[in-house]
Amino acid sequence: MSLIATLARLEAVSTGRAQPVATVRHRHLSERPLVFVPLTTAGEAGAPLGALVGTDRDAPRLLVVPQPRDRDLRSAFLAELADVVLPYVDGFADAVEAAERAETDPETGKRVKVEVELCADAPQLIVPSRAGVDFVRLLGRSMRFRRTAEQDPEAPFPAPPRVPLLGRWLTHFGERARVPGSSLLLAMTDLLGRHWATGQSTLEDQHLGALLAWIAPPGGRSGAEAAQEAELARDADGQLVCPPAGPATDPAFDNRLLAPAIERYDRARTALAAAEDGLEADDRLGALTAAEREIRALVESRTRPTWDAVWHGLDLLRELPPGARVEERWTRDRWSFTGHRDRVLAGEPPQPRRDDAVTAANKLAVREREQTRLEAQEALDDPLVMAGRRLAGEAFAGEVVDVVMAYSESKRPSPRPLVTVRTDDRPHLGERARAYRSLGGKPQTAEFVGYETGPEDGLVVLRVMDRMGRGKEPEEGSVPEKGDRVCFTLFEHEPRGGAKLPDPEETPWTHGGPPGEEAVPEPADPVTEEDVL
Amino acid sequence: MTAPAQQAVFDPGAAASRATDAILRDTLRGATRGVVVDSPPGAGKSTLVVRAALELAEAGRPLMVVAQTNAQVDDLVLRLAEKNPDLPVGRLHSSDTDPYDKALDALENVRTSAKAADLVGLGVVLSTAAKWAHVKGVEPWEHAIVDEAYQMRSDALLAVANLFERALFVGDPGQLDPFSVVGSEQWAGLSYDPSASAVTTLLAHNPGLPQHRLPVSWRLPASAAPLVSDAFYPYTPFRSGTGHGDRRLTLGVPSDGSGPDRVIDEAAESGWGLLELPARHTPRTDPEAVRAVATVVRRLLDRGGAAVSERSPDPVPLTADRIAVGTAHRDQAAAVRAALAELGVTEVTVDTANRLQGREYDVTVVLHPLSGRPDATAFHLETGRLCVLASRHRHACIVVCREGVGDLLDDYPSTEPVQLGTLVKFPDGWEANHAVLAHLAEHRVAWRP
Numbered sequence: 001m002s003l004i005a006t007l008a009r010l011e012a013v014s015t016g017r018a019q020p021v022a023t024v025r026h027r028h029l030s031e032r033p034l035v036f037v038p039l040t041t042a043g044e045a046g047a048p049l050g051a052l053v054g055t056d057r058d059a060p061r062l063l064v065v066p067q068p069r070d071r072d073l074r075s076a077f078l079a080e081l082a083d084v085v086l087p088y089v090d091g092f093a094d095a096v097e098a099a100e101r102a103e104t105d106p107e108t109g110k111r112v113k114v115e116v117e118l119c120a121d122a123p124q125l126i127v128p129s130r131a132g133v134d135f136v137r138l139l140g141r142s143m144r145f146r147r148t149a150e151q152d153p154e155a156p157f158p159a160p161p162r163v164p165l166l167g168r169w170l171t172h173f174g175e176r177a178r179v180p181g182s183s184l185l186l187a188m189t190d191l192l193g194r195h196w197a198t199g200q201s202t203l204e205d206q207h208l209g210a211l212l213a214w215i216a217p218p219g220g221r222s223g224a225e226a227a228q229e230a231e232l233a234r235d236a237d238g239q240l241v242c243p244p245a246g247p248a249t250d251p252a253f254d255n256r257l258l259a260p261a262i263e264r265y266d267r268a269r270t271a272l273a274a275a276e277d278g279l280e281a282d283d284r285l286g287a288l289t290a291a292e293r294e295i296r297a298l299v300e301s302r303t304r305p306t307w308d309a310v311w312h313g314l315d316l317l318r319e320l321p322p323g324a325r326v327e328e329r330w331t332r333d334r335w336s337f338t339g340h341r342d343r344v345l346a347g348e349p350p351q352p353r354r355d356d357a358v359t360a361a362n363k364l365a366v367r368e369r370e371q372t373r374l375e376a377q378e379a380l381d382d383p384l385v386m387a388g389r390r391l392a393g394e395a396f397a398g399e400v401v402d403v404v405m406a407y408s409e410s411k412r413p414s415p416r417p418l419v420t421v422r423t424d425d426r427p428h429l430g431e432r433a434r435a436y437r438s439l440g441g442k443p444q445t446a447e448f449v450g451y452e453t454g455p456e457d458g459l460v461v462l463r464v465m466d467r468m469g470r471g472k473e474p475e476e477g478s479v480p481e482k483g484d485r486v487c488f489t490l491f492e493h494e495p496r497g498g499a500k501l502p503d504p505e506e507t508p509w510t511h512g513g514p515p516g517e518e519a520v521p522e523p524a525d526p527v528t529e530e531d532v533l
Numbered sequence: 534m535t536a537p538a539q540q541a542v543f544d545p546g547a548a549a550s551r552a553t554d555a556i557l558r559d560t561l562r563g564a565t566r567g568v569v570v571d572s573p574p575g576a577g578k579s580t581l582v583v584r585a586a587l588e589l590a591e592a593g594r595p596l597m598v599v600a601q602t603n604a605q606v607d608d609l610v611l612r613l614a615e616k617n618p619d620l621p622v623g624r625l626h627s628s629d630t631d632p633y634d635k636a637l638d639a640l641e642n643v644r645t646s647a648k649a650a651d652l653v654g655l656g657v658v659l660s661t662a663a664k665w666a667h668v669k670g671v672e673p674w675e676h677a678i679v680d681e682a683y684q685m686r687s688d689a690l691l692a693v694a695n696l697f698e699r700a701l702f703v704g705d706p707g708q709l710d711p712f713s714v715v716g717s718e719q720w721a722g723l724s725y726d727p728s729a730s731a732v733t734t735l736l737a738h739n740p741g742l743p744q745h746r747l748p749v750s751w752r753l754p755a756s757a758a759p760l761v762s763d764a765f766y767p768y769t770p771f772r773s774g775t776g777h778g779d780r781r782l783t784l785g786v787p788s789d790g791s792g793p794d795r796v797i798d799e800a801a802e803s804g805w806g807l808l809e810l811p812a813r814h815t816p817r818t819d820p821e822a823v824r825a826v827a828t829v830v831r832r833l834l835d836r837g838g839a840a841v842s843e844r845s846p847d848p849v850p851l852t853a854d855r856i857a858v859g860t861a862h863r864d865q866a867a868a869v870r871a872a873l874a875e876l877g878v879t880e881v882t883v884d885t886a887n888r889l890q891g892r893e894y895d896v897t898v899v900l901h902p903l904s905g906r907p908d909a910t911a912f913h914l915e916t917g918r919l920c921v922l923a924s925r926h927r928h929a930c931i932v933v934c935r936e937g938v939g940d941l942l943d944d945y946p947s948t949e950p951v952q953l954g955t956l957v958k959f960p961d962g963w964e965a966n967h968a969v970l971a972h973l974a975e976h977r978v979a980w981r982p
Contacts (some may be wrong), residue, residue, distance in 0.1 A: 180715060357725035361688035364727045367715040393864065428867045432631075455871070499666030499692050508694030509566060511687070511725045512738040 004388035008197035016222030018196040018214040023384045025320035026194055028183040028330035030124035034088050035310050037128055037303045038135050040247035041068040042254050046142050048077055049249070050299035053084050057311040066265050066295045071157065078143060079160035086162055088123055089169055093341050095120040122337035125173055125185045126314070128208050128245035128306050133187050135247045137174030143167025144350040156527065168350045172340045179367050181329045181374035184337065188313045195320065199224055207231055208309050209242035215316060243302045245309070257298055265291040323381035357511040358504045365498045372495040379489065380438055386487065390425045396460065397487040398423030400480045406463070415474045420452055421460045421486060428490065429460065435488035439467055439478065443493040462488070545749040545774040553581060556745045560585055560701045561592060569732060569744045570703045573771040574761065574924035575752020575893060578703055582680050583612045585701055589676050590620055590656040597674040597697055598659040601681045605891065606659050607634035609680070613657065614640045623652030625660035666692035673697055679731065680704070684890065686711040687734040688727035702732055707765040708890050709917035722954025733956065749774045752893050752927055756804025764968035765920040767960055775843055782928045783848060785837030792980025793829045797836065799976050800929040807973040808980055812937035815905035818868040819935070821982050822904055826858055826933050827872035829898050830881055840895050840928055853880030855895040859922040860885055861902035861913060869900065886921040897926040901934035903966070909945035914962030923969060932973055942966055
């Protein structure tokens, strides 16, 4: 944890309220996000119990699996989920704008500009917590290899149409969420944690109710008190007043309310199956419907508070103005969305179970670049974030006290003015270290020459190296002037592009050689005994 | 002393040259595409790389050398030119300003260029892994030497491996593992996990490759080799190339009785010293500990230290350039530098473990990574970090630490999740930290500043 984050947390403890750690919003928020609050069944990985999902905060769609172990009911749930999610996703596929992309011409091998489509906007999924992001990934993994009856008439348990497609999209959302700064799939706790520091640990911040209690404590109470209550308070039945944001549920709920309700549902179902005539069946169907309604009510009672909390969080975040470079990062998300749309349209197979060596290395390289970019952009967008970097000695701000014109020692001398900055910061400036400042959105490089007197006086002498035009005299406004306030960073503003890796077909011997040809599509997981309980 | 008796059973020179011969045999005449050499600290890895490079060049095999940093590349170029000034050497460099050491310009047979095509045909071409990754569309080299292969990431090897037919991989498995600033758990357990070390991936796909080991550390004194070997290389032990009497550190000015002076005496005598400050939770840049480190360095210089070693029979003065300070974090290094500047010391190297890798000094002063911490994270427990800090010295190592690290370790056993399919690194940092701490306890000087 950085020093400034520690200070903010201490301040939150002493004031009883979360402290802002950002003055702008650092993530894109869609006008119309799809909020997804899933619940899972205890002890049964990947068995959804239900979910609230939708784009309208007043009318969420409630999906419930009354017997989570029943594969048919689970399939029906997934099909229903696909009916909500896919139309939402598809709604962004058609509105496109023209864009250019550099591609390698297969004939000449040169990089050429190609005109391509770029979706004008992209879908955005919001889940309550990080565990929700993992659950999205798990659902995607469990669905994308399934085969529908149409794809494979022999499949023993065919998936409803569109379920495999939902799996591919959820997988894409889950993978994209691993890219730093991306906004296709976001966890509300991460979003709030990025913008506020509470007086509790980051682990405790994973509890959405407690986190919100610190940020907006109800009725003038202290955040600590409200958070404690959100975490622990139980009603007369021993149920948590603020249910966990899921997907895992509270054991007290599972044992005292859910398990008996599911048992009643099972009994009603068995009774219905054993009905001997139509009249009896009618009665028993009524009992079954009542049992199902009871489970639906239970699931809604545990998801609705979280649903409202997520929207409350969105309200809080929308009050912050977006950072200047947020839009640029969202454009990358739009590229990612467009790319996957095209892969689906082109009939490509689902994402493989495991990345090959080249794909894995490429993904890691992209994520590292995006991490660097995100850290730099957040600091440039937000003086409070920059203050943290300054406190860490990675940037410094101050007033220009002197500018001396100087030139490079080449045949055609270029301007290399010496700028003296007085700063109260303590940057870690090594010999000939590079410093950068943002000039019209582009980084201008300077070289650290030395301290005018000693490091303790804070008079930093820099030599400006670039962005002064081609002439002998620097262009107007390209060199700081005496009296200007400037802020230099010791980190680069744009990550460097990495080298291109070989194509997967050219994977070298050190990495196992090219991956084998996979002519047959990967099968879904084999059905085990547990699957057909 | 016991040195002659020891040499009767173990001749370090002979053992080392036997290992080197076997490595060169496999490299020059072996049938496999790769050879892996594990080298403990100071075991003559660079010497081996230079020798292998010269022999490959002499055999007329086009050779590329992959190192990890520009400083390492420049150092190898200088060593090659020193050994064989007539060998045509290419230094491939980046297009940044000042991409290589200016000393290279003075060498007649060294050609420098930012384009690989300009250097084709030279006996040996050297560059960093990052620069090699950009080289495309050239005829592959017949042979490559990959230096510091355990510090190279698997994805970096992936980017360059198509440039060579066969390769010699040299590195120290005990030093810091490569790392990534983003999570990579998703690929844990895959044989080609891009965040793993290049050697891990190489051996996972080519388990039959010959693996050699350099058995003698020429850097570490007889007082340090057993501890470093036991704590960090329990299954691949190595010996010191020198005996107990071969190296001596003497001080011209007697002790003034203060803590720093007493710990200097202890370290001069035994090779290790622990200056223990009272237990306390502190910020990373613990002002007292930082000042203690600076004071120890100041006193080392003031007391007229002199080193006697197998390199020269006459005492060599212990000057500022023969002392280094190692820390875990960059802000700690900056704080120590500032404290040293206040005491008028400027020439002493102060750096983090990452940057001290591969370097050698007579005396090192280490700020213990766990000193004053309330918790022990995976970063601070990493085996390689402590190994680097405890194995840079030829004569003595002085550790400055707050009391209570033993209890801290017991409170925070390693809790890294176990990933299926990954090799568990042994020993873990917790174990290694305890081993080092137990040894240091015998050389403890308690001091209240």
